[in-house]
Structures are given as structure tokens and as C-alpha cells.
Amino acid sequence: xxxxxxxxxxxxxxxxxxxxxxxxxxxxxxxxxxxxxxxxxxxxxxxxxxxxxxxxxxxxxxxxxxxxxxxxxxxxxxxxxxxxxxxxxxxxxxxxxxxxxxxxxxxxxxxxxxxxxxxxxxxxxxxxxxxxxxxxxxxxxxxxxxxxxxxxxxxxxxxxxxxxxxxxxxxxxxxxxxxxxxxxxxxxxxxxxxxxxxxxxxxxxxxxxxxxxxxxxxxxxxxxxxxxxxxxxxxxxxxxxxxxxxxxxxxxxxxxxxxxxxxxxxxxxxxxxxxxxxxxxxxxxxxxxxxxxxxxxxxxxxxxxxxxxxxxxxxxxxxxxxxxxxxxxxxxxxxxxxxxxxxxxxxxxxxxxxxxxxxxxxxxxxxxxxxxxxxxxxxxxxxxxxxxx
Amino acid sequence: xxxxxxxxxxxxxxxxxxxxxxxxxxxxxxxxxxxxxxxxxxxxxxxxxxxxxxxxxxxxxxxxxxxxxxxxxxxxxxxxxxxxxxxxxxxxxxxxxxxxxxxxxxxxxxxxxxxxxxxxxx
Numbered sequence: 001x002x003x004x005x006x007x008x009x010x011x012x013x014x015x016x017x018x019x020x021x022x023x024x025x026x027x028x029x030x031x032x033x034x035x036x037x038x039x040x041x042x043x044x045x046x047x048x049x050x051x052x053x054x055x056x057x058x059x060x061x062x063x064x065x066x067x068x069x070x071x072x073x074x075x076x077x078x079x080x081x082x083x084x085x086x087x088x089x090x091x092x093x094x095x096x097x098x099x100x101x102x103x104x105x106x107x108x109x110x111x112x113x114x115x116x117x118x119x120x121x122x123x124x125x126x127x128x129x130x131x132x133x134x135x136x137x138x139x140x141x142x143x144x145x146x147x148x149x150x151x152x153x154x155x156x157x158x159x160x161x162x163x164x165x166x167x168x169x170x171x172x173x174x175x176x177x178x179x180x181x182x183x184x185x186x187x188x189x190x191x192x193x194x195x196x197x198x199x200x201x202x203x204x205x206x207x208x209x210x211x212x213x214x215x216x217x218x219x220x221x222x223x224x225x226x227x228x229x230x231x232x233x234x235x236x237x238x239x240x241x242x243x244x245x246x247x248x249x250x251x252x253x254x255x256x257x258x259x260x261x262x263x264x265x266x267x268x269x270x271x272x273x274x275x276x277x278x279x280x281x282x283x284x285x286x287x288x289x290x291x292x293x294x295x296x297x298x299x300x301x302x303x304x305x306x307x308x309x310x311x312x313x314x315x316x317x318x319x320x321x322x323x324x325x326x327x328x329x330x331x332x333x334x335x336x337x338x339x340x341x342x343x344x345x346x347x348x349x350x351x352x353x354x355x356x357x358x359x360x361x362x363x364x365x366x367x368x369x370x371x372x373x374x375x376x377x378x379x380x381x382x383x384x385x386x387x388x389x
Numbered sequence: 390x391x392x393x394x395x396x397x398x399x400x401x402x403x404x405x406x407x408x409x410x411x412x413x414x415x416x417x418x419x420x421x422x423x424x425x426x427x428x429x430x431x432x433x434x435x436x437x438x439x440x441x442x443x444x445x446x447x448x449x450x451x452x453x454x455x456x457x458x459x460x461x462x463x464x465x466x467x468x469x470x471x472x473x474x475x476x477x478x479x480x481x482x483x484x485x486x487x488x489x490x491x492x493x494x495x496x497x498x499x500x501x502x503x504x505x506x507x508x509x510x511x
Contacts, residue, residue, distance in 0.1 A: 030395075193393035198423050232421050256435050258442070266446065267420075269438040271431075280434055282420065296445035297438075299419035 002125050002160050005043025006036065006227050007276025008217050008386060009187070009202070014210035016043075017160050017185070019123055021209060022151040024131070024163045024178060027189040031200045032221045035070075036189065037127045037164040038063075039226045042072045044160075045080055050124040052117055054084040056104070056133040060097055063129065071224025082121075084113060086134070107138040111146050115153065123158040126150075131163040132170075140174045147182060184208045192218075199230060217386065220278055231279035231302050231385060236268070237294070237322045238307035239315040240286035243338040244268065246368040247307055248283040251378055255281070263287060267297055274375065277382060284326065288318075291325055298326035303385040304333040305377060307368070308355075310345040316355050332384035335363045336377050341370070396509045397424045400502055404482075407498045409490030411469065414483045415476070415506055416441055423480065440473045440483045448475075461496070474499055477507030 003016040010016045017023050027033025037053075044051045055063050060083040067074045074081055086101035088094065099117060103109045117126065128134070135143040147163070154161040163183070167175060179186055185207040191200050203216035220230040236244050245268045249255045252270025259265060268283030282301070284294040304326065308319050323333070337351055346354070348363035357363070362380045366373030397415055404413045405426045414425035416437035425433045440462075447462050464471040465488075472484045472495070482503050486495055 191394065198394055198397075233419075254431070256439075258439070266442045267438060269420075269435045271434060280421075280438075282438060292449040293442060293446055296418070296449075297420055297442065300417065300421060 002040075002049055003043045003047050004036075004040045005046065006039055006202075007229050009204075010043075012204055012210065012213055012215075013185070013207060017125075017162070018209055019158045019160055020155040021184040022154060022161045022163075022182075023185040023187065024165050024183045025187050025189055026179060026205065027164070027166050028191060029166055029168060031189055031191045033166060033189045034129065034164050035221055035227060036187070036202070037129055037162060038066060038070070040125065040162050041081070041127050042067065042070075042074070042226075044125040045074065045077045050080050050082075050122060051077075052082045052084060052099075052121065052124055052126045054086065054114075054126070054128045056086050056128070056130045056137075059087050059093070060085050060095075069223050070226045072226070082117075084117070086110065086113075090137075104134075105137040107134075107142040107146050110134065110138065111149070114146075114150055118150070118153045118157050118159060121159075123160075125160045125162060126154065128161075128163040131165040132168055135170065135174075136168075140170055144174065144177060144182065151183065179205060185210075199232070215386070222278065225273075228273070228276055228278040229386065231277065231382075233301045234279055234281050234303045234305065234381065234385075235298055235301040235326055235328065236281055236283040236305045236307060237298075237326050237328070238286060238305075238336075239309070239312075239318040239322065242286060242307040242309045242312075242315070242319070243368045244283045244286060244307045247305065247336065247338065247366070247374060248281050250368050250371045250374045252281055257283070265290065266293060272378065274378060279382075284322075286322075294322070294325050298328070301326070301328065301331060303381045304328045304331055305336050305381060306333055307336045307338050308351065310337045310339050310351065310365075311342050313346060313351075313354050316351075320355070332381065333361065334377055334381045334384070335361060336366045336368075336373070337363055338366050338368050340365045340373070341367045393509060394424065397506070400505055400509065401426045404484070404498060404502045407495055409486045409495060410484060411487060412485040414440075416481055416483060418445070418475075418479055418481060425483075427485075436483060440471070441481060444473045444475060444481055461499075463492075472496070472499060474503045476503040477510060480506055480510050482506060 001016045025036040083097045084099040085095040085097040086104040090104045101113045186205040188205045189202045199218045201216040218230045248268040248270045253273050255270030257268040264285040270281040272279045364377040412427040415423040420438035420441035422437040427433045461474040470486045
């Protein structure tokens, strides 16, 4: 099993990509698909594996620079990472790499180099920087035939073989093969501009070793950092003085608030980077006179934190009402039982009872001002938002 | 799909070319950033959220006193101006200018862009 290092993807794949299997990152044109292969290379290296990166669309030095850009130090993996240079020969420049494809527009030359690598190296992860470029140079049919052989050889020699592929307008036959039978697993990567969510997503289209979850994950690419699961909006709501702003600030890597005289008059906005996730947090005001603003801000949320003051059960009715105002019913939500350090704080069980909350709604104990329980609550909500496996 | 994003980028690039414009962004009415041209990328998400709040609060305030829906929100400070206009029911445009700029041309271009953005997103 090798890990791709891409958050959630390894989990979806049941831990990663098993040895001997092939996988293709199938990207729509215009999305940042190539970084998936790159991150897989780094994921392999970091977990002690050997890696081969087949560079087709630029010189290897630029690819090395890209690792730097993402903050991935590959200098310490010199004898674990090999580049196959199939670009310099194309422009007639000399190459410093150990493996070179002398005529990158001839599939026979490619085939020879790849076969050598498969036979020579210990079980490794072989990543193709761009299968589409090889296809453009060598022809669709020819490339597919070669890939078929490489995948079988990789299986025999226990290599993991991974391709980046951009779905340019090739023949339907080619695209269907790539999406269908050619690989053990297909990860589709696309862009959406649906309603107002503009972004990129990935999802598992096919995998013959793990149960395929239909869920797609939004992601963004950070430099440094790489692929992060992106959650555009998580709402933090609850009655007046429950500690919503405190919670937003405790959770966020950076946050701002519009508050006057100790109460939030417009909103809190925070940004969280945590364990491969990147999320934006919107905190609403709590007092009833600001309800119009709450309605305005709450659209398109993907999950909700309902903050309650555990010492103040009289506010629970208002708390429930706020779920209503924010139209949060149906969205995943987590109740944060705040102010657990104060005398008289109710236990989660007591809150569930007084609140008449269904059993499946999680209640997390927290002391937001001391950052206690906030990350636990975040993880519980993330699990629910991302379909938790 | 990615075409829409390209169109929004083009629209913002054109708007950015107007004299005195420092930065501009498109956001949804509920405060999510769509795209932006801005130096400090980290603050742009909060700016989108805050601007949506300002415009929304302004609309709520004026409609309550039967003034109708405001054309735009302009915030002036010694260091610059911040302008927010609605662009259809789903989106809004945010513009930052230098402090000494006359608003005539900027507002004209901004209104044109807002109409275009509305078209792009429907």
C-alpha cells in the first residue's frame, strides 16, 4: 500500500494504492490536475518508498522547482527519487537524468525505458507527469497499447503505477477506455461553477480494490501545502452570549470580527487550516434584532456549529429557532456545549434531554475561551460534512 | 464550468484597468468569494464576507424605511474608497480605489461590469 498523501483520498481508497495496481488522475482541462501526481510522488517518498517520475511536458528541473513551491523538500530523497527525462531530447537539449527517453515521439523508445525501469528497480511508485502529452506525441492507439503492457508488468513486478491524464478532446474510444477498463482505479478531477460555488473537486470514479464512495470533495491547491480539502462555508450560530465569536477565534488560524460593545453586530469570519482541511467559518450575530443579517449570510453553508451556553437552558428555545432562521435543518450540525468550566454547566446528556435532540446529533463539550473542545468539534463536523468513513 | 471562471476573470481584469482601481473582486450575495484580483490574497475572503454583509445590511436598512434598494455602498477613508454593488440576485462586485480618485468613470465602469457579471452568472 502506498499513500497518495492527498487528504481523504487515501481514506476513500481504503488506505492508499496497493502494490501492483494502476491508477489514473483523470482531469478536465483547466483544473489543477497535475499536482495530484506530484503529491503522490511526495506521499510515497515520505512513507519510505522509491519513486519514479516521468517528466513529459517540461524539463525535470522545473518539476523539482514545483516540489519546492509546495514546500516539499525532495533533496533528502536523492537515491529514492528518479526522473525519466522525455522532454529535453525533444528540444535537443542534453539531459542530466539517469533515465532518458531518446526519442519521446516514438512509443517504442518510451516502452523500452519504462520496461527497463520496471525490471531494474525494487517495487516503486511510477508516476507519469502527463499521459496526455505522451499520447499527443506518440498517438492515441499506440500509447494505450503501451500503457496496457506497463500496467500488467507493474502488476508482475509489484510496482504501483500512477498517471496524470488531461481529458482533451481525444476520440471517445480512447476516453472511454481510460475511464473504463484500462486502469484499476480512476480518480476524476473537475471544476464546478454551480450556483455560486466556484472551485475544483475530486472523486473516485472507479476502484477495484475499495468500495467506491459516490462523494466528491472540493479542494484547493495551496503553495506551500498542496491539495487541501476545501469547505467554503461553515456556519457558527447560537443564542446571544453563547460564545460564538470566541469559538470562531479559538478555531481559526486567522479571524476577524465586527463587534461593538461586546456583541457581534455583523459577523465573524475566520479561516481554518487543519489536518489537510481548509475551511472558512462564518459566525452570525446572536441577538434577535440582527436576524435579517443572519438570513443573508447563511446561504450555501455545508455544515453548522450550534453554540449553546451550557449554564443557560432558557436559551435553548432560541438556539433551536436559530437553526430555523439559518435554514440549517438538513445540514450536518454539531451542538457545542460551551462554558463547561462554569458551575452549573449541564452535561451533554442533560442538554440532549432538555433540547429534545435526536440521538444522532453529536454534542461536544467545550470551553471556547481556553480552546478546549473546539478542534474536537471541528473534527466531528468535518466527519459529517465529508461523509465520514 | 471553467468557462464561467474564465469569463469572470476577464471581467475583473478589465475592471482593474480603470484608472485609480487598486483591486476588485466578485463574491456571492451570501459572502463567498468567487474570484478576485488583489495583492493580499489572504484578506480577500474576509473582505468578500464583510462586503456582502455591508450591502445586505444596507439593503435591509433602506427597504425598512421605504427607500427602496440602494444602488451601491461607498465607504470612504483617508486611504481609499471601497465600493460594493449588487450584480443580479446571486452576486456582487467589490472595488477598492485610491483615495483621490474621482468616482464618475469608476462608477460607470463598475455598473457596466455588474450588469455583465449578472449575465455571466445566469
